[in-house]
Amino acid sequence: MNSGLNFDGLVYDKERGNYHGKVEIATDYFIDVTISPESYDKELVFKLAENTFGKIRIKNESYKEKIAGDLLKLHNEVWNEGKIISKDEFKKRINIQGILIFGEGNAELYYDDGDLFWGHTIVVDVDENGLYQEAQIYG
Numbered sequence: 001m002n003s004g005l006n007f008d009g010l011v012y013d014k015e016r017g018n019y020h021g022k023v024e025i026a027t028d029y030f031i032d033v034t035i036s037p038e039s040y041d042k043e044l045v046f047k048l049a050e051n052t053f054g055k056i057r058i059k060n061e062s063y064k065e066k067i068a069g070d071l072l073k074l075h076n077e078v079w080n081e082g083k084i085i086s087k088d089e090f091k092k093r094i095n096i097q098g099i100l101i102f103g104e105g106n107a108e109l110y111y112d113d114g115d116l117f118w119g120h121t122i123v124v125d126v127d128e129n130g131l132y133q134e135a136q137i138y139g
Contacts, residue, residue: 010035025057025096032098032110040103048105048128055130056099056109063109063124064091067135074137075116085116094122104128113137 010019010033018036025031033053037045056063068090076084093114100108105128113122117137125133 023053025060031096034098034100036100036102038103045103048103049101052101052105052107052126052128052130053099056107056126059130059132060096063096063126063132064094064111066132067091067094067111067122067124070135071116071122071137079117090116097121 009023010021012019016036017038018034020032020034022030023033035045035049065087068087072085072087072090075090093116094111095114096109097112098110100110102108107126109124109126111122111124113120120137120139122135123138124135127133
């Protein structure tokens with residue numbers, strides 16, 4: 001799978017033991033990508049990371065749909081300051097900003113909340129097959 005993930009552009013952070021850099025997830029839209037090999041074989045981890053990134057790239061819009069399904073009610077009942085918004089408006093306001101890919105290929109996705117939750121980050125867990133697990137507010 002050609003995910004567009006340029007490993008040559010990733011920088012190794014010796015202190016944290018991971019690789020990080022900017023990667024294009026959509027035309028002219030770059031996000032932060034971190035790969036955390038943990039104690040796994042680096043070559044295998046990078047293959048898994050490329051696979052995971054490719055799935056995330058393809059499924060980003062469906063993730064946004066699921067995030068809205070999980071968090072829209074919370075926004076409209078608690079965080080909205082009196083303004084109810086639609087699912088479509090919710091999806092338009094959130095944008096992926098970063099990905100942390102772990103050694104087994106599972107990942108955390110970080111979405112800008114579009115000020116829906118007063119600047120908190122939306123964190124989404126996906127498994128090694130790119131399947132959405134859950135979304136939560138962080139920060």
